[in-house]
Amino acid sequence: MVKLSIVQFTPLWANKTQNLERIASLIRGLESDIIVLPELCTTGYSFLKKTEALDEAEDTSGKSIAFFREAAVAKKAMIIAGFAERDRENVYNSAVAALPDGSVKIYRKTHLFFKETLCFEPGNSGFYVIEHPLVDCKVGMMVCNDWRYPEAARSLALLGADLIACPSNLVSTLWGVGMPARALENKVYLAVANRCGTEIRMLEDGADQKLTFNGGSVVYDFNGSPLVKAASDEDAVLTSLIDPVLTRDKHFNAYNDLIKDRRPDQYYLG
Amino acid sequence: MVKLSIVQFTPLWANKTQNLERIASLIRGLESDIIVLPELCTTGYSFLKKTEALDEAEDTSGKSIAFFREAAVAKKAMIIAGFAERDRENVYNSAVAALPDGSVKIYRKTHLFFKETLCFEPGNSGFYVIEHPLVDCKVGMMVCNDWRYPEAARSLALLGADLIACPSNLVSTLWGVGMPARALENKVYLAVANRCGTEIRMLEDGADQKLTFNGGSVVYDFNGSPLVKAASDEDAVLTSLIDPVLTRDKHFNAYNDLIKDRRPDQYYLG
Numbered sequence: 001m002v003k004l005s006i007v008q009f010t011p012l013w014a015n016k017t018q019n020l021e022r023i024a025s026l027i028r029g030l031e032s033d034i035i036v037l038p039e040l041c042t043t044g045y046s047f048l049k050k051t052e053a054l055d056e057a058e059d060t061s062g063k064s065i066a067f068f069r070e071a072a073v074a075k076k077a078m079i080i081a082g083f084a085e086r087d088r089e090n091v092y093n094s095a096v097a098a099l100p101d102g103s104v105k106i107y108r109k110t111h112l113f114f115k116e117t118l119c120f121e122p123g124n125s126g127f128y129v130i131e132h133p134l135v136d137c138k139v140g141m142m143v144c145n146d147w148r149y150p151e152a153a154r155s156l157a158l159l160g161a162d163l164i165a166c167p168s169n170l171v172s173t174l175w176g177v178g179m180p181a182r183a184l185e186n187k188v189y190l191a192v193a194n195r196c197g198t199e200i201r202m203l204e205d206g207a208d209q210k211l212t213f214n215g216g217s218v219v220y221d222f223n224g225s226p227l228v229k230a231a232s233d234e235d236a237v238l239t240s241l242i243d244p245v246l247t248r249d250k251h252f253n254a255y256n257d258l259i260k261d262r263r264p265d266q267y268y269l270g
Numbered sequence: 271m272v273k274l275s276i277v278q279f280t281p282l283w284a285n286k287t288q289n290l291e292r293i294a295s296l297i298r299g300l301e302s303d304i305i306v307l308p309e310l311c312t313t314g315y316s317f318l319k320k321t322e323a324l325d326e327a328e329d330t331s332g333k334s335i336a337f338f339r340e341a342a343v344a345k346k347a348m349i350i351a352g353f354a355e356r357d358r359e360n361v362y363n364s365a366v367a368a369l370p371d372g373s374v375k376i377y378r379k380t381h382l383f384f385k386e387t388l389c390f391e392p393g394n395s396g397f398y399v400i401e402h403p404l405v406d407c408k409v410g411m412m413v414c415n416d417w418r419y420p421e422a423a424r425s426l427a428l429l430g431a432d433l434i435a436c437p438s439n440l441v442s443t444l445w446g447v448g449m450p451a452r453a454l455e456n457k458v459y460l461a462v463a464n465r466c467g468t469e470i471r472m473l474e475d476g477a478d479q480k481l482t483f484n485g486g487s488v489v490y491d492f493n494g495s496p497l498v499k500a501a502s503d504e505d506a507v508l509t510s511l512i513d514p515v516l517t518r519d520k521h522f523n524a525y526n527d528l529i530k531d532r533r534p535d536q537y538y539l540g
Contacts (some may be wrong), residue, residue: 049357080490108538110533113525113526114525114526115522115525117525118525124534124536126538128466145526148454148455148522149455149533150420150455151533154420154539155536155537156287158540159538174454177450177454177493178455180451181447181448181451184418185451186449191470223444224444224447224448225446253384255385255387255388256384256415258418261382261419262379262419262421263422266380266393266397266425267424267425268274268397268429269424269425269428269534270534
């Protein structure tokens with residue numbers, strides 16, 4: 001069995017120091033094999049233009065990555081967290097997987113949402129799967145709005161993911177319809193670490209943009225049923241035990257295998 | 271607006287005459303543009319081997335198709351219903367779309383479920399969309415277990431479906447997780463006409479196979495919310511008004527278009 005934790009909290013906008021302190025406090029004493037944190041959890045979410053995102057973004061030598069790397073080594077855990085990634089003059093809405101051996105892998109969000117399209121480049125990392133070096137679990141990453149596109153989770157499942165980790169900053173409640181389907185249709189566990197709280201930014205016309213993130217962080221089992229579920233508006237650290245091996249036989253009865261029954265020659269996915 | 275009806279009832283196994291009489295009675299007086307009936311609704315479901323299916327199956331000159339064709343012409347409606355289709359020595363779990371001009375289109379179920387794999391050939395019609403000749407609505411068909419594979423509904427949406435009609439004989443309740451996601455992730459209406467009732471067949475070892483179909487026929491709007499919903503265990507004819515035009519702009523906010531935002535070059539769907 002693998003011990004999986006999801007962390008929900010309220011990052012402060014453009015305050016990396018306090019956010020990293022808050023994360024350190026939340027995961028202190030946590031002994032889990034995998035820890036998933038929200039999207040953009042070291043910077044906050046509400047960037048309105050690219051220059052703002054560039055100001056907060058960092059490459060893999062930055063202090064967010066250093067923090068997660070150190071924590072992963074110290075805890076012998078895989079830590080997955082969203083951060084604003086700078087690569088020369090480009091910014092990506094990325095997730096890092098920091099591994100207990102001190103290495104890091106980066107996933108760049110494929111499907112940008114709303115005004116992210118003004119600030120970030122569409123991700124170009126593609127989908128891939130990471131083998132946890134200490135426990136038998138293959139982990140794939142997607143970020144928030146990727147839930148809406150079944151191709152994201154499907155890609156990860158076809159690549160062999162047992163668990164999809166999904167750092168999120170969700171504002172619409174429609175994800176409650178789509179996320180459990182991603183787990184069920186792929187027979188994988190799905191860990192959604194959402195943030196909570198409200199961010200208010202002033203727009204150029206003087207009006208306010210107010211975004212409330214709806215928490216409810218959840219781990220779905222491979223039938224799409226919640227194993228743990230946070231409240232909508234409170235910080236939370238929730239832990240569940242999952243058995244990744246159970247996701248590998250894709251039969252859902254004696255006659256049907258979810259992956260082998262696919263009929264790519266009959267699909268129109270142009 | 272388009273008037274859409276779904277019909278839920280309990281077909282009798284291997285009793286085409288009584289099933290067609292029951293269907294005639296259920297749709298008598300119904301004035302809808304589109305009527306969707308369950309999977310295998312003229313034969314019942316529980317075929318245990320191919321010879322049984324061959325005995326009940328019929329080609330497009332058979333009496334089920336004649337019945338639906340006549341009803342479609344008389345009602346100026348598109349009628350979609352599941353039937354066992356014979357094509358020489360092959361049997362398919364098919365759906366017919368009978369059009370008001372007397373023509374018929376056939377869809378052959380792509381993803382067979384459970385012991386259907388012993389009786390039917392996997393469908394080879396592919397997915398396609400039919401323009402209703404009398405109202406502005408593009409309709410695609412899938413059948414029951416096709417819900418489990420997001421590629422089915424995605425194919426229909428990419429081909430331009432406003433509405434997916436899904437004749438069904440559902441026995442597991444997991445479809446309640448997957449079906450609404452199909453509507454939401456594609457911004458299409460989805461009409462699920464399920465059957466109800468129980469079929470008991472004796473197996474070769476003398477044991478009984480008892481299948482209870484769970485009804486709950488439903489029309490989902492393009493956010494995955496039910497517009498109408500039947501009980502689990504009662505015959506029902508439910509009608510809703512849908513506006514197919516609303517499904518064609520795939521934006522879900524000012525910055526995102528559900529179809530244009532897809533990133534096929536980033537997917538691994540091998």
